[in-house]
Amino acid sequence: MASTVPAAVVARGWGWRHAGRRDFAVRGLDLAIAPGERVLLLGASGAGKSTLLQGIAGLLGGEDEGEEEGSLLLDGRPATGQRGRAGLVLQDPEAGIVLARVGDDVAFGCENLGVPPGEIWPRVGEALDGVGLRLPLDAATSTLSGGQKQRLALAGVLAMRPGIVLLDEPTANLDPVGVREVREAVERLLDRTGATLVVVEHRTAVWADLVDRVVVLAPGGGVAAAGPPSLLQRDADRLAADGVWIPGRAIDLPTWHPTPGGPLLTGEELTVGRGGAALAEVGRIGVRESSALAVTGPNGAGKTTLGLTLAGLLPPVGGSLRAGERLAAGRGPEPIRWRSRDLLSRIGTVFQEPEHQFLAADVAAELAVGPRALGLPQGEIDARVDELLERLGLVRLAAANPFTLSGGEKRRLSVGTALATRPAVLVLDEPTFGQDARTWRELVLLLRSLVDDGTGVVAVTHDEAFAEALATATLALPSRTVAVPA
Amino acid sequence: MTAVAQRPVVRVPARGFAAANPVAKLGASALLAVALVLSLDWVSASVALALESVLLAACGVPWRTLWIRTLPIWAAAPFAGLTVLLYGRPEGRVYVSWLLVQISDGSVELAIATVLRVLAIGLPSVALFLTVDPTDLADGLAQRLRLPSRFVLGALGGLRLVTLFQEDWRALELARRARGVADTGRVRRFAGQAFALLVLAIRRGSTLATAMEARAFGAPVRRTWARASRFGAVDAVLLASSGLIGAVAVAASVAAGEWNFVGGG
Numbered sequence: 001m002a003s004t005v006p007a008a009v010v011a012r013g014w015g016w017r018h019a020g021r022r023d024f025a026v027r028g029l030d031l032a033i034a035p036g037e038r039v040l041l042l043g044a045s046g047a048g049k050s051t052l053l054q055g056i057a058g059l060l061g062g063e064d065e066g067e068e069e070g071s072l073l074l075d076g077r078p079a080t081g082q083r084g085r086a087g088l089v090l091q092d093p094e095a096g097i098v099l100a101r102v103g104d105d106v107a108f109g110c111e112n113l114g115v116p117p118g119e120i121w122p123r124v125g126e127a128l129d130g131v132g133l134r135l136p137l138d139a140a141t142s143t144l145s146g147g148q149k150q151r152l153a154l155a156g157v158l159a160m161r162p163g164i165v166l167l168d169e170p171t172a173n174l175d176p177v178g179v180r181e182v183r184e185a186v187e188r189l190l191d192r193t194g195a196t197l198v199v200v201e202h203r204t205a206v207w208a209d210l211v212d213r214v215v216v217l218a219p220g221g222g223v224a225a226a227g228p229p230s231l232l233q234r235d236a237d238r239l240a241a242d243g244v245w246i247p248g249r250a251i252d253l254p255t256w257h258p259t260p261g262g263p264l265l266t267g268e269e270l271t272v273g274r275g276g277a278a279l280a281e282v283g284r285i286g287v288r289e290s291s292a293l294a295v296t297g298p299n300g301a302g303k304t305t306l307g308l309t310l311a312g313l314l315p316p317v318g319g320s321l322r323a324g325e326r327l328a329a330g331r332g333p334e335p336i337r338w339r340s341r342d343l344l345s346r347i348g349t350v351f352q353e354p355e356h357q358f359l360a361a362d363v364a365a366e367l368a369v370g371p372r373a374l375g376l377p378q379g380e381i382d383a384r385v386d387e388l389l390e391r392l393g394l395v396r397l398a399a400a401n402p403f404t405l406s407g408g409e410k411r412r413l414s415v416g417t418a419l420a421t422r423p424a425v426l427v428l429d430e431p432t433f434g435q436d437a438r439t440w441r442e443l444v445l446l447l448r449s450l451v452d453d454g455t456g457v458v459a460v461t462h463d464e465a466f467a468e469a470l471a472t473a474t475l476a477l478p479s480r481t482v483a484v485p486a
Numbered sequence: 487m488t489a490v491a492q493r494p495v496v497r498v499p500a501r502g503f504a505a506a507n508p509v510a511k512l513g514a515s516a517l518l519a520v521a522l523v524l525s526l527d528w529v530s531a532s533v534a535l536a537l538e539s540v541l542l543a544a545c546g547v548p549w550r551t552l553w554i555r556t557l558p559i560w561a562a563a564p565f566a567g568l569t570v571l572l573y574g575r576p577e578g579r580v581y582v583s584w585l586l587v588q589i590s591d592g593s594v595e596l597a598i599a600t601v602l603r604v605l606a607i608g609l610p611s612v613a614l615f616l617t618v619d620p621t622d623l624a625d626g627l628a629q630r631l632r633l634p635s636r637f638v639l640g641a642l643g644g645l646r647l648v649t650l651f652q653e654d655w656r657a658l659e660l661a662r663r664a665r666g667v668a669d670t671g672r673v674r675r676f677a678g679q680a681f682a683l684l685v686l687a688i689r690r691g692s693t694l695a696t697a698m699e700a701r702a703f704g705a706p707v708r709r710t711w712a713r714a715s716r717f718g719a720v721d722a723v724l725l726a727s728s729g730l731i732g733a734v735a736v737a738a739s740v741a742a743g744e745w746n747f748v749g750g751g
Contacts, residue, residue, distance in 0.1 A: 083705035109701035340668035357661035373666035
């Protein structure tokens with residue numbers, strides 16, 4: 001691999017306000033990153049980490065996009081307009097892919113940089129090798145797993161031979177295997193090219209031994225703390241209070257021993273799938289009162305589909321799923337045949353993408369949708385909404401549009417929309433995505449208290465710590481999908 | 487979490503005209519269409535259809551696939567014909583007359599011409615485009631036809647989002663059931679869901695734009711193309727044969743005295 005010249009970053013009193021926002025996302029930032037340095041960037045959600053990465057990547061700029069203060073220099077020149085010098089990988093594996101075929105997608109950046117065609121394909125081969133993706137060049141990008149997609153995005157960046165690699169929570173949406181794949185690919189990439197690295201990630205353990213320095217952004221602007229990775233241990237208490245995950249330190253939770261009660265939902269010889277096509281053979285499965293079932297397994301194993309089936313949203317493809325008499329409460333035994341309104345007090349669902357379930361113009365109204373559909377009196381609705389705003393830390397956002405919240409806030413709101421109708425069963429799909437250590441802990445405690453009150457919780461999750469902290473039973477679905485060439 | 491996208495492109499070993507440049511396929515379809523919309527008579531359409539059967543055989547698409555994918559055209563053609571049969575301008579002997587419906591010699595002839603024409607334009611277009619890969623088409627449009635690359639690549643990137651929109655729509659539907667609002671007000675719910683999809687589409691679109699810019703899309707240098715879009719013998723043959731089919735069809739129609747120029751009234 002041809003060597004690259006690592007890039008230096010210098011921010012002086014830098015700030016950025018997105019057009020249409022009142023507050024600056026980042027303000028008064030002074031920071032210098034030396035060529036070849038590897039930096040882990042931390043900070044509470046909303047501290048402007050993603051904005052800083054986009055700034056370094058040269059993606060911010062233009063009067064219509066926002067307002068800039070101070071200066072942000074890449075190799076001594078303004079970052080904007082230096083396309084290709086910095087390579088950025090985003091959190092959502094789906095977001096990084098541009099083209100339909102693996103080879104074409106990696107080549108895309110080189111083409112844009114005007115690399116001579118004869119030089120592009122060798123670069124593509126090297127980049128795919130570099131991230132350990134051994135797939136045919138014409139493999140369809142849509143068939144890749146989440147970990148493969150992130151490595152593909154990394155290869156697309158690598159092929160451009162950037163001086164600095166920027167990673168925005170690259171492993172947040174991945175299963176443990178995917179996390180390992182991406183971490184190894186990044187390490188190999190840096191060892192080969194010597195490029196500078198800035199990575200944003202809540203789960204610091206993944207990156208702590210790869211980086212030279214940890215930088216914590218302050219919510220109001222500026223740098224709250226910076227130093228070697230040992231800073232994470234030395235300042236552990238303060239950082240943990242700010243929601244930073246400390247490597248090797250388990251979240252402090254009280255011991256908990258719930259006693260599961262009678263059956264709420266029972267599946268026999270259950271097969272789940274979509275549109276009649278079977279995706280996973282589950283067999284026997286039960287959800288009981290005062291219990292928490294964790295559904296684990298690699299990406300593509302059918303976890304989400306099982307969750308939606310248990311939630312009465314998809315019909316079983318084979319076998320049966322029956323509600324116990326207490327849950328059915330006068331309706332038939334098959335949840336899929338219940339009316340939409342009947343589901344509210346029986347089975348609540350928190351979707352993997354919170355945005356899919358938002359219906360109202362502000363956070364408080366969003367929480368009121370379910371109770372209103374149940375026909376509860378106004379006083380009761382208000383009481384439930386206020387209580388949830390408080391418990392989920394959303395009070396100051398009560399009047400905000402749900403779509404403008406941060407990823408972690410959106411997820412908490414989507415949990416709240418399901419809790420508002422007090423369902424007997426609660427199905428959650430990846431509820432801990434994007435949560436920092438503090439909101440993660442609150443979520444666990446909240447769900448535990450629901451279980452204590454008799455709720456049957458089903459959580460589809462990659463998060464091993466979460467499953468351990470909450471589950472009274474675990475169902476691991478086996479792997480089944482493999483990437484196939486187009 | 488990841489649904490496998492069903493690719494609409496038919497993947498066959500690049501035999502015959504399947505191997506042609508997408509721009510040549512586009513051009514061939516256009517040539518046939520232009521020759522056939524100039525006149526509304528049964529001779530030019532049937533001559534073209536007969537000659538096209540050779541073209542279809544050379545398209546490299548298995549007959550079964552071709553049959554399934556062209557079903558909509560086989561279904562649409564008789565309907566178009568029926569409309570002309572019932573409401574076409576009366577001429578010659580009138581067989582049936584009821585309210586606005588008039589079936590005459592003239593409308594029977596026009597109906598047959600219409601059915602043949604829909605088939606003669608539709609079948610080769612579908613057969614040729616079944617084997618067009620969107621990426622190859624974009625390469626061709628930008629490199630051969632010199633369309634602006636920003637526009638072409640933006641459209642290509644956007645195309646990938648269509649599959650995601652389908653998944654979004656299904657998820658929105660399930661989410662509305664889960665939130666207790668799916669029992670009544672079908673029309674209003676549909677409108678709300680469509681609006682939600684629009685919001686999601688805009689967000690996905692702007693994320694895609696960021697991803698593309700992060701890979702130097704729009705950099706102030708001359709863009710290169712990793713895949714050269716070439717014009718070769720097969721493209722020349724394809725264009726020449728469709729030009730010939732059009733010309734023979736028009737000539738036959740004129741010779742038979744059936745030429746009926748649309749613009750001439």
